[in-house]
Amino acid sequence: MTPDNDALPAWHAWLEGGAGDEVTLRDNEAAWQDLRLRPRVLHSLAGSQLRTTLGDRALPHPLFMAPMAHQAALHPQGESASALAAAALGAGYVLSCQASTPLEDIARLVLADSGRGPLWFQLHWLGSRNATLALIQRAAAAGFEAAVLTLDAPVQGFRDRERASGFVLPAGVSSVNLTDRPVPTSLSALLAQAPTWHDLAWLTQHSPLPVWAKGILHPGDAVLAAEHGASGLIVSNHGARQLDTVLATAQALPDIVAANAGRLPLVVDGGVRRGTDVLKALALGADAVMLGRPLARALATDGAQGVARALRQLVDELHIALALCGLTQPGQARSAHLAGDLFAPKSAAAFVNAKNSRLE
Amino acid sequence: MTPDNDALPAWHAWLEGGAGDEVTLRDNEAAWQDLRLRPRVLHSLAGSQLRTTLGDRALPHPLFMAPMAHQAALHPQGESASALAAAALGAGYVLSCQASTPLEDIARLVLADSGRGPLWFQLHWLGSRNATLALIQRAAAAGFEAAVLTLDAPVQGFRDRERASGFVLPAGVSSVNLTDRPVPTSLSALLAQAPTWHDLAWLTQHSPLPVWAKGILHPGDAVLAAEHGASGLIVSNHGARQLDTVLATAQALPDIVAANAGRLPLVVDGGVRRGTDVLKALALGADAVMLGRPLARALATDGAQGVARALRQLVDELHIALALCGLTQPGQARSAHLAGDLFAPKSAAAFVNAKNSRLE
Amino acid sequence: MTPDNDALPAWHAWLEGGAGDEVTLRDNEAAWQDLRLRPRVLHSLAGSQLRTTLGDRALPHPLFMAPMAHQAALHPQGESASALAAAALGAGYVLSCQASTPLEDIARLVLADSGRGPLWFQLHWLGSRNATLALIQRAAAAGFEAAVLTLDAPVQGFRDRERASGFVLPAGVSSVNLTDRPVPTSLSALLAQAPTWHDLAWLTQHSPLPVWAKGILHPGDAVLAAEHGASGLIVSNHGARQLDTVLATAQALPDIVAANAGRLPLVVDGGVRRGTDVLKALALGADAVMLGRPLARALATDGAQGVARALRQLVDELHIALALCGLTQPGQARSAHLAGDLFAPKSAAAFVNAKNSRLE
Amino acid sequence: MTPDNDALPAWHAWLEGGAGDEVTLRDNEAAWQDLRLRPRVLHSLAGSQLRTTLGDRALPHPLFMAPMAHQAALHPQGESASALAAAALGAGYVLSCQASTPLEDIARLVLADSGRGPLWFQLHWLGSRNATLALIQRAAAAGFEAAVLTLDAPVQGFRDRERASGFVLPAGVSSVNLTDRPVPTSLSALLAQAPTWHDLAWLTQHSPLPVWAKGILHPGDAVLAAEHGASGLIVSNHGARQLDTVLATAQALPDIVAANAGRLPLVVDGGVRRGTDVLKALALGADAVMLGRPLARALATDGAQGVARALRQLVDELHIALALCGLTQPGQARSAHLAGDLFAPKSAAAFVNAKNSRLE
Numbered sequence A, B, C, D: 001m002t003p004d005n006d007a008l009p010a011w012h013a014w015l016e017g018g019a020g021d022e023v024t025l026r027d028n029e030a031a032w033q034d035l036r037l038r039p040r041v042l043h044s045l046a047g048s049q050l051r052t053t054l055g056d057r058a059l060p061h062p063l064f065m066a067p068m069a070h071q072a073a074l075h076p077q078g079e080s081a082s083a084l085a086a087a088a089l090g091a092g093y094v095l096s097c098q099a100s101t102p103l104e105d106i107a108r109l110v111l112a113d114s115g116r117g118p119l120w121f122q123l124h125w126l127g128s129r130n131a132t133l134a135l136i137q138r139a140a141a142a143g144f145e146a147a148v149l150t151l152d153a154p155v156q157g158f159r160d161r162e163r164a165s166g167f168v169l170p171a172g173v174s175s176v177n178l179t180d181r182p183v184p185t186s187l188s189a190l191l192a193q194a195p196t197w198h199d200l201a202w203l204t205q206h207s208p209l210p211v212w213a214k215g216i217l218h219p220g221d222a223v224l225a226a227e228h229g230a231s232g233l234i235v236s237n238h239g240a241r242q243l244d245t246v247l248a249t250a251q252a253l254p255d256i257v258a259a260n261a262g263r264l265p266l267v268v269d270g271g272v273r274r275g276t277d278v279l280k281a282l283a284l285g286a287d288a289v290m291l292g293r294p295l296a297r298a299l300a301t302d303g304a305q306g307v308a309r310a311l312r313q314l315v316d317e318l319h320i321a322l323a324l325c326g327l328t329q330p331g332q333a334r335s336a337h338l339a340g341d342l343f344a345p346k347s348a349a350a351f352v353n354a355k356n357s358r359l360e
Helices: A010-016 A023-033 A078-088 A103-111 A129-142 A160-165 A187-192 A197-206 A219-227 A249-260 A275-283 A293-324 A348-354 B010-016 B023-033 B078-088 B103-111 B129-142 B160-165 B187-192 B197-206 B219-227 B249-260 B275-283 B293-324 B348-354 C010-016 C023-033 C078-088 C103-111 C129-142 C160-165 C187-192 C197-206 C219-227 C249-260 C275-283 C293-324 C348-354 D010-016 D023-033 D078-088 D103-111 D129-142 D160-165 D187-192 D197-206 D219-227 D249-260 D275-283 D293-324 D348-354
Strands: A052-054 A057-059 A063-065 A092-095 A119-123 A146-150 A211-216 A232-235 A266-269 A288-291 B052-054 B057-059 B063-065 B092-095 B119-123 B146-150 B211-216 B232-235 B266-269 B288-291 C052-054 C057-059 C063-065 C092-095 C119-123 C146-150 C211-216 C232-235 C266-269 C288-291 D052-054 D057-059 D063-065 D092-095 D119-123 D146-150 D211-216 D232-235 D266-269 D288-291
Touching (some): A023 A249, A063 A078, A129 A197, A219 A249, A275 A288, A275 A293, B010 B293, B023 B249, B023 B275, B103 B119, B197 B211, B219 B232, B249 B266, B293 C187, C010 C160, C023 C249, C063 C078, C103 C119, C129 C197, C211 C219, C275 C288, C288 C293, C293 D187, D023 D275, D078 D092, D092 D103, D103 D129, D119 D129, D129 D197, D219 D249, D249 D266, D275 D293
Parallel strands (some): A063 A288, A119 A146, A211 A232, B092 B119, B146 B211, B211 B232, C063 C092, C063 C288, C211 C232, D063 D092, D092 D119, D146 D211, D211 D232, D232 D266
Antiparallel strands (some): B052 B057, C052 C057
16 A cells, blocks of 8 residues: 555655655545544435635635645646646635745636635745735735735754655756745754734734734634734644644644634645545634645646546535535534534633643 | 455346445445344353244344345246245335335235245335325235335436446336336436425324334434334344445444334344344344344345245344343343443433434 | 355364354454554563462463364374373363363373363263263363363354355364264253253363353353352353354453453453454463464364474464563563553453352 | 564664563653654744753753664774764763673763763673672763662563564674673573662762663652662663663653652753654653664764764754744643643652562
């Protein structure tokens, strides 16, 4: 069952690999699969459909394509192909700031599709408040609806599989939306430059776009994000590429939902592979989900058509899973549709205190 | 241990495959196996026998052959062979409405055997109340004792293994007891046509046969089935062929037994493979069990003789398992014969409330 | 890791196989291995030794060779070899009534060794009180110290591996200590002949030897055995050869120790493979342990020398395990030397009630 | 995944093997890996560094190389190479009394490095108080900072893999710091000579160096060690080489931390393989960690360079793991950075009583 990694191209290790021994990489998928559904029968299924909302944004269905860097390394059309397919299938699309395509080009492609889902722009902290804000302003000008700030990567984790493969970006693939900037060479200097909650507060006050906080795994940080002006939460562990043995996102979700207490809209990312996984995420309190590797694999295999086919299958699986649980809309999923012991969520009050346990 | 699926005929994937990643397919068997028996010694075994009752029906023993479609795709004699063997061994027999043999022919074969178990007829909702009732009336006229209405398949689940195999029914195999009817082509239209609890109530009021509700996994639905006129419950997840990662039936059983509180007779289906599994089902509160794939495999291999041999082995295993637990009749099995943590059943009251949590 | 069973002789399947799917066969070993020891340091180890007592019998150490039938099928010297080795190493020896050697010959061999452990005689119920008593009287006359009555085999379980192997006893190997008797051919007739608690009471009143009850897995039966005159308990599941998926003996032990409350001496049998397993059995409240297959394998490989070597290794392992836990005698082992969740024993009172739950 | 042991040199079995069936050997690694981290985001990382303290000793970072015998069997430069690398990387170094290099030579090498971590000397009980004290005095004279007394090996455990390999020390490799002394040939005599808590008290009163107690797995022994004068605790199971199925050190740690209640500084050893493991050990209350086999492997492969590279990787992994959990110093790690069920520590009071449960 284990592929012979030596026979695979280096980009395979780059795409599929995770941090360290890849414990969390496996956990991310297993944690969804380990949840058990308890279907209902004979509830009326008239009017069944997948439309839902995320905050005040209506969605054709609750699926997003997660931001992934350098998609031109997977397919010649890169982000153009994936964005086109996502729009055509009504999925939300998050463009990575490390895309190989100008963000304005992607915006033009997507905005032309009236059935599209949300168009968002992901970015890392760019070393200073002004540089970070400037890129958000450019994305806003191009028509993006929200900015997604990745919080869980002040430094890159050890990705053993990728390192062992010797992967380097192919010639001609680069982050065309970013300008070169000096990066500190020592780890301590790099960390000293990492953003703080104060920076997030400043950014959300000045940003022309709502700012989603991506990389939340701790309920205390969910509360802090709301208090510092974030417009939404993305529960994520960076596809298990940053720190091995962190919680799977399905495991982290219930506590965060409890701590958030409905204040911010919430998307979960990591390990979602089937329509039943999506249903479980909704049942645990997420408003929508993001998918990364499955769509990247489809892009590498068959470009826009591959991504569209993969999304189509997921949408159909979700629709059927809802129906077989007696539900006619995504928003009806509840933890009562799950069976067995969940990761018992603590009370929201406990997490409000938790946020003070380690504040700068 | 994994068979080389590519070398197997497509019907193998059709018979053996389940929904999605087949998590529940594996769980169905494992959940019985994971229960532990605690035998008793030196209790008198005089008068030991396997007779039991299901509601007011006396049974030679508590085994049924589950309804399975298109048995002519497995063996030339199809349902004739399996029905004959079941009758000869005293097992209950449930004819699928997708049988390849006229239901009257099967009734004649089975009713001729005085030692036979119950003869039941399974059907899906046929798009309208009258069409569904008409087929039950025909089965009643032929001598069937009960109708089994399958509730867990308003739409068919994704069966990945079967789809990948390219299986199609062999020429000459078709559902001879059903008349063609227009089937909606869109998923939403199909779902809008799905039956509701009101339809079940209507059907049970007009049916000449008692109607068993098949596909119950939620204790709230067990209570609703009783309130809407069902004559019995069949705890089943459709052989794990509908929605992957639903509860194994052995896991669902205790809560349903508690919610049912003895109101309706109860049969459990899914993953039963050994006499010890049957004993465990009885100990958890089922009155009888259904077996599907093990008997279908035996049919494919050796026709009526194969099915008879498989049933003989199961009956003997059950008899010995009872004796080694100090029991002389199936009806004496109690949860006290099981050891370790069960899936703690909640009180019946909790489930009476649960039935209201999502009602049309 | 799985041996190629087809390449192995049929006696291998007979010796190594268990009932059904061999779940309990695996569990028996795993349940000991899964218990965790918590060693102590710097406690004085002066005077360290392995002597202990079983009721009022002093033992050189707490190891017995379990009764196993037809040892001449494993090695030409059969029971003579294993009994000689057990006596030489100070281990208790239980001769099977299905031995291939006259019981008087074994008694002469063993009684000649002054350093020997206990010499016991195992028997099944022989169809009537008088026939059973007569064999015990013969064993008493030969010098055996106790009778072991096997309670868990009123009928033989399904041993799939053995059946598939086609094993038959080699020519010349037979139960020389038993006289032929008519055996019922129907299962019900066989079960009607099975002994009851009343028979045990009669036997213990008339037996010239103390009678140990072998095959106890339920705490209620432990209480009943004491009340019906048994002199000791042997917690056993017949080497997992009778009913698959019964509790492993290590799992059954704590409840039985609690229910027995010190009334009867207690030996545990099943899955013991290492000195640490012996220490765990003592820590959970057993007075001694029996080993079967490991010594039978040693007999098949190298006769008396093989058995002696295997026992020597076990004795040394036990001695070192005790020392590394800070103990100088077997009798000092307590559950405090184990870590983690045990199979929480219920109170003895609960089991006194349990014994009434299913009495003839 | 299993290496072909027959093709490996015997020293591989000696280095990699553990006691018995190697259950604890596997557990030691798995227990760290099974703990889950819960990262924090946007906490200021300015001033991030790895310095910490162990009692009143400042450490460049919390890593030690554990004592391991006969390193000349792994690499021609033996302990000289490993000590040099440890000093260069700021790691603590514990010289085994079974080193192949004179302890004074190692002291000279290490003490010359101003950035080094602590230099300690490990020894076994040498049969008498005076012999043991004399070796500590010699180590003190050479400049070692502490003595580490190994408590968990009054007799060597059964190391099945090593025994099966036929390993013997290569010619020229011997314990040059030890003088020959008569060793008892019987197990009982050997155990009678084992040290006791009284011996530890005497030694700590007379020793010119602080004495650390190595091999603590029981919280009661942690309390006793403090009361008998130990200066620190090393939670260890001897690399799983002494008694199989003892607790993994990660599992033993929380109870010991609770019982110790901050009285003595505490180091944990066993199964630590990644920076995340180090962080988890700190989060559970250890002040520092020791690594054995990973550094021995690096020594065998590439001498001092190999050890230095392995330590560099671990230090970097720890630094990044701290940062991704929002921490700027090792001392900030708390159990709040772990998720899920820990091995629930009991109250310290419970363990003060426990220490009396088996005292000489």
